[in-house]
Amino acid sequence: MPQIEEAQPKYLQIAHHIRDQILRGDLKPGDEVPSERQLAADWTVSRPTAARSLEVLSHQGLVEKRQGSGTYVRGLAVNRRARELYGRAKQTGKIYTPGEYAVITSAGWLEAPDYVAEALSVAPGSRAVHRRRVTKDASGPIAISTSWFSDEVGGRAPKLLDPERIEEGTLMYVENMTRRQGSYAEDRMCARLATEDEVSDLELDAGSAVLIVHHVVYDVRDRPLEFAEATYPPGRWAFEQGYPIG
Structure with a gap:
């Protein structure tokens, strides 16, 4: 049992x-x-x-x-994933550490790709709001991420369409505007070769491998609130909680 x-x-x-x-x-x-x-x-x-x-x-x-x-x-190169970013935003009101910043490369309405529609539990071909950003620090680009939100969320959170940074972080802004509180999240990870756009944005050599994380945030009623796809360069570590095996 x-x-x-x-x-x-x-x-x-x-x-x-x-x-x-x-x-x-x-x-x-x-x-x-x-x-x-x-x-x-x-x-x-x-x-x-x-x-x-x-x-x-x-x-x-x-x-x-x-x-x-x-x-x-230690000065270890670490991928700061959504869990850490959200925790910092909750604690300090700011999502990035000193020296980090994001460049929003595109924002607005798009037809949601099938995997995004599935993650957000919307019909295939539905329109969705996306925000794509490249995060950088003193060493250069350290991550690419694209957040996706349903039509319902996009209609209630107009800053999502603006290519300006949202200082408190996208998710906290969405929570405040929609009154839907994030309750838990699920991550899926895989590695693959970088696309041409990722090679350019992350300043990688052609043929480099990248870490891909699909991140879904659910509200207190178990409804998807945000889907995010993040791309991380090689040579940086991602950490999970330790666990007993006995």
Whole structure:
């Protein structure tokens, strides 16, 4: 008989909390993370439990311990996916970290491709609002993403048609305008060769592989609210939650 899973071990909860801060950009490369003593006090756990949480982050390559100094965030190239972007927007009101910015390359009404119509649960051939953006930082382009919304959402959120940036993030804006709250999301990932447009926008060599993520946000009534397709260049890591296998 299947069993309901218990809460994750405390050391993993602490590690995931700090990991999320790193992936959101709240903790940046070179920043010091809380010490074992501080974590033990903040989370009301033992020092060995706090130390184990830092070991998890170290094994994931997110932090490094400097003898006699402390534990610091490593300068690891990381793909900040929708989960981290949305978490940052909720926490700070801004979706991008300092130094990051997005260029909206197209916005407006289009006939939804079949896979987009299916994800949004609308009829094939329906019109939908799209917003395509290239995200960049000091190193150059780091992601391409296109968000899609149904006709009903597009009619209630007019800024989606404007090629100007939406500072609080597209999803938070849509939630505010439609009064539909995002409840959960599902991601599907695959790798493939970059298209000509992706090679150009991400400044890649022809024949490069890219990571593709299809991301669907559902509201509290289990209705699709947003479908997003993101393309990430090679050489950058994406992280998921750790999980027990015993």
